[in-house]
Structure formats: structure tokens, C-alpha cells
Amino acid sequence: MTEQDLPAGRLDRMRGILARHVESGAIPGLVALVSRGPEPHVCPIGTMQAGGGTPVGRDTIFRMASLTKPVTAAAVMILAEECRLRLDDPVDPWLPELAGRQVLRRVDGPLDDTEPARRPITARDLLTLTFGFGTLIAPPGYPIQAAARELGIGSDGPARPGPDEWIRRLGTLPLIYQPGEHWLYAIGSDVLGVLITRVTGQPFGTFLHERLFGPLGMRDTGFHVPPGKISRLPPSYAHVPGSGELTVWDQAAGGSYSRPPAFEAGGSGLVSTADDYHAFYRMLLNHGKHHDQRVLSRAAVELMTMNHLTPAQQADKERFVRLLGYHDHGGFGFGMGVRTYRRDFAPAGQFGWDGGLGTSAYADPAQRLTGILLTQTAMDTPHTASLVQDFWTSAYQAIDD
Numbered sequence: 001m002t003e004q005d006l007p008a009g010r011l012d013r014m015r016g017i018l019a020r021h022v023e024s025g026a027i028p029g030l031v032a033l034v035s036r037g038p039e040p041h042v043c044p045i046g047t048m049q050a051g052g053g054t055p056v057g058r059d060t061i062f063r064m065a066s067l068t069k070p071v072t073a074a075a076v077m078i079l080a081e082e083c084r085l086r087l088d089d090p091v092d093p094w095l096p097e098l099a100g101r102q103v104l105r106r107v108d109g110p111l112d113d114t115e116p117a118r119r120p121i122t123a124r125d126l127l128t129l130t131f132g133f134g135t136l137i138a139p140p141g142y143p144i145q146a147a148a149r150e151l152g153i154g155s156d157g158p159a160r161p162g163p164d165e166w167i168r169r170l171g172t173l174p175l176i177y178q179p180g181e182h183w184l185y186a187i188g189s190d191v192l193g194v195l196i197t198r199v200t201g202q203p204f205g206t207f208l209h210e211r212l213f214g215p216l217g218m219r220d221t222g223f224h225v226p227p228g229k230i231s232r233l234p235p236s237y238a239h240v241p242g243s244g245e246l247t248v249w250d251q252a253a254g255g256s257y258s259r260p261p262a263f264e265a266g267g268s269g270l271v272s273t274a275d276d277y278h279a280f281y282r283m284l285l286n287h288g289k290h291h292d293q294r295v296l297s298r299a300a301v302e303l304m305t306m307n308h309l310t311p312a313q314q315a316d317k318e319r320f321v322r323l324l325g326y327h328d329h330g331g332f333g334f335g336m337g338v339r340t341y342r343r344d345f346a347p348a349g350q351f352g353w354d355g356g357l358g359t360s361a362y363a364d365p366a367q368r369l370t371g372i373l374l375t376q377t378a379m380d381t382p383h384t385a386s387l388v389q390d391f392w393t394s395a396y397q398a399i400d401d
Contacts, residue, residue, distance in 0.1 A: 005036070006035075006398045011034075013398075014043070015043050017391075018045055021387045022046040024383070027237075027358070027377040027384065027387065028049060028051075028246070029234070030374065030387075031043070031045075031056055031058065031060055031062070031372075031373075032044075032391060033370075033372040034371050034398060035369070036370075038282065040274075040278050044056045049235060050235075050246045056234065058275065059232055060232055061232045062233075062273070063250070063257060064272050064357075064374075066268055067270070067355045067360075067361055068189070068265065068269055068355075069189045069336060070284075070304075070353060072193060072196075072266035073189075073304055074280075075207060076123060076195070076196065077303070078211050078212075078296065078300075080300065085123055085195075085199055086123070088122050091123055094195055095191070095194065095198065097167045097168050098167070098171055101117035101120075101121065101179070102115070103115055103117050103132065103175045104175065104176055107142060107176055107177075108143075111144065117178060117179055118178055118179070120179070122179070122180075126191050126195070128183070128308045128309065128313075129188040129332065130180050130182065130313060131180075132177045132179045132181065132184070133188075137323055144176055148173065152166075160262060160265070161263065162263060163204070163264070170187070182312075182313060183309060183313040183320075187267070189266045189335060190263075193269075204264040205260075205264045212295065216276075216279040216280055216283060216290050217290075218279055220273045221270060221271065221277070223261055223265075223269050223270060224257050224261060230252055233252040233258075233271065235255075236358075237249060237376055237378065238378040239380050239381045249378065273374075278370060281352070283295050285370060288300060288301045303334065304333050304335070305334075305336070307330065307331025307332065308333060309332050314340075318330075326388075327343070327344070327389065329350070337351065337352060339351070345393050345397070346362070347364065349364065351365075356379050357376075357378050358376060358377045360373045360388045360392075361373070369395065369396070369399065371395040
């Protein structure tokens with residue numbers, strides 16, 4: 001049996017499991033992809049909109065949310081292996097707004113109760129989400145949380161200003177923790193997008209198209225959906241708290257992703273398709289090669305997909321992930337999770353991430369398995385978290401060798 005083989009009967013079982021989630025009404029539709037080689041098995045189920053209508057298809061475009069982070073990390077690694085930046089050098093020359101940081105003495109303290117940062121912020125800090133700023137697991141109302149909301153630091157969509165203004169606003173706030181001490185989701189990936197723009201002198205999206213999307217043939221991936229493709233983008237749904245009823249969070253035509261954004265968010269801004277994202281993950285699984293073309297060095301991919309967190313930082317990450325109702329996998333590499341222990345079907349060494357708007361993608365080097373699940377429905381209920389878990393269980397049960 002070759003690595004491409006996944007028995008039809010077990011793939012049918014996976015389809016039946018996923019179809020039950022659609023039939024329950026919790027999500028209108030999904031596209032699932034599994035592969036053990038270059039030719040994936042793709043399973044579209046359900047419809048673009050709640051209540052029926054146009055079926056989702058293999059070419060349906062989805063808001064990738066936090067699945068943007070591994071792509072951003074790969075772009076940084078291109079610059080690192082070209083020695084245009086170094087992982088452990090300060091980012092101050094490109095991001096002077098973040099130089100000379102002050103750090104809160106207490107996370108719940110006033111913004112002027114600070115001490116100097118013990119060292120500058122580095123690209124490694126940003127890649128591992130340990131640069132000292134992000135989402136706190138704390139009751140709302142801390143001064144730093146209120147200030148970040150007021151400045152639009154963590155907001156998505158059109159509320160964000162352009163990259164220069166955004167990084168300027170971030171630079172007016174103290175860090176929450178000392179650089180390199182704690183893991184905090186997820187602003188580091190957004191800072192990396194600004195860093196890439198400053199290092200290259202190009203818009204972030206332009207660099208991604210030239211160095212990643214073009215070479216990988218990712219024709220439907222970018223920071224917005226052009227008019228000619230907007231019919232392939234479904235509305236984005238969330239669930240009404242309490243009732244679980246679906247409500248539109250973002251429309252397709254006229255929505256946040258129907259035009260180029262002021263801020264190309266390295267943490268959450270991309271749209272893509274199952275096949276496009278499969279090309280990216282297969283490149284990582286193939287140690288940086290896409291067919292006969294090298295996109296990243298083997299060493300760069302190995303660095304991206306190994307755990308870089310200390311035990312204390314892993315505890316930070318575990319608390320955050322479990323607060324959202326997801327299952328943790330231990331470590332974190334560059335822009336993605338890295339499984340460091342086995343608690344279910346996936347073994348240690350699996351790498352990837354999930355997106356809060358209803359996306360999940362991981363690769364398993366031991367089994368040569370790639371899995372991608374794309375939905376148009378936010379992961380904001382236990383049901384949607386269960387859908388992701390069932391997808392991965394059914395993907396692994398499909399292996400028959």
C-alpha cells in the first residue's frame with residue numbers, strides 16, 4: 001500500500017460522521033480534506049448558507065482565521081534563511097515603535113506602574129508568541145485590556161488602521177510581561193506581518209504572493225476575495241449564546257473580506273481553499289519542497305515545527321486553549337502548535353493549528369498524513385469543538401496499514 005492509499009470504506013465512514021454534524025444544523029457546511037500524498041481526498045458536505053441553497057464545493061473560499069499564523073511564520077523563515085533578519089537579533093531597527101519597552105509591574109496595575117524591559121524583542125519572541133503582549137486569561141477590566149480595546153490592537157476586520165498606525169498604537173502601551181517570559185495569544189503574528197513589510201519594503205500580501213502563494217500554486221489565497229470570486233465565499237456565522245441559533249457574523253458580498261483591508265493581519269487575515277492550504281502543508285511535510293521546487297530549507301521547516309516553549313510557557317498555552325474549550329497538544333513552534341504528547345489518535349510530532357472562525361489543519365510526519373477541515377461557522381460552542389475532534393478521529397481511523 002502506498003502513502004496515497006486511504007481505503008474507500010473508511011473514508012465513507014468519515015463522510016458519514018461529518019454529515020451528522022451538518023444535519024444537526026450546528027453548521028451549514030464544510031469541506032474536509034485528508035491526504036497521505038500529493039493527491040488528496042476532498043469531501044464537501046452541506047450548503048454555503050444556513051437553511052439550504054448552493055452546496056459548498058471543493059473550490060469554496062473560507063476565512064482561515066488563525067490558520068494564517070503558520071503562513072506568516074513561513075514568510076519570516078524565508079527572510080531568516082536569506083539572512084535579511086536573524087531570529088535572535090532585536091527587531092528595533094525595523095520596528096522602532098517597539099524599542100525601549102516598559103513592562104507592567106503587575107498585570108492588573110495602572111499603565112504607568114512599569115519597569116524597563118530587561119532585553120529587546122526578537123523575531124523568535126514574535127514567532128513563539130512570547131514577546132510579552134497578547135490576550136490575558138483574566139477577568140475583563142484590567143487597565144491594559146481596556147487600553148488595547150480602545151486602540152483597536154486586537155480587533156479584526158475594518159476596525160484596524162493601517163500597519164504603520166497600528167504598530168504606533170501598540171508602541172504606546174507597556175508590555176504585559178517581560179520579553180521571552182510568558183506565552184500570550186496572539187498579537188505576535190500580527191506584528192510579524194508589519195516586520196515583513198518593513199524588512200522587504202513590500203506590502204505583506206505582495207511578499208506572500210511572490211514567495212509562497214505563487215510558487216505553491218495557491219491561486220485563491222490572499223487577504224480578500226476579488227469580485228469575480230465573491231460567489232465562492234459563504235457568509236461567516238456565529239452562534240447566539242444560549243440558544244445556539246446561527247447568526248451572520250460577516251456577509252460575503254459587501255463584507256469585511258470583499259475588499260483589500262487596511263491591515264493585512266498576519267495572525268488571522270487570510271482566505272483560502274482546501275486545495276490551496278493543502279499545498280502549503282504538503283510543502284512543510286516535504287521538508288520545504290513543492291514538487292521539484294524548494295520553497296523553504298529543510299532546516300527552516302524543522303525549526304518551525306519543533307517545540308520552543310518552556311514548561312511554564314506550555315502551561316500558559318494550556319490554560320488559554322482549555323479556556324476556549326479545545327484540546328491542548330502541548331508545545332508551540334513558530335506560528336503553530338506542536339504535539340508533544342499523545343492523548344488521543346494523533347501522535348507526538350503532529351503540527352498545525354485551529355482557527356476560531358471554524359478551521360483546522362495539521363500534518364503528521366510519522367503517518368505522512370495531512371488533514372484540513374474548513375467551515376463557515378465559528379468555534380464558539382462545544383458542538384463545533386466536537387466537530388473538529390471527530391474530524392481528526394475519523395481521519396486517523398482511515399489509515400489502514
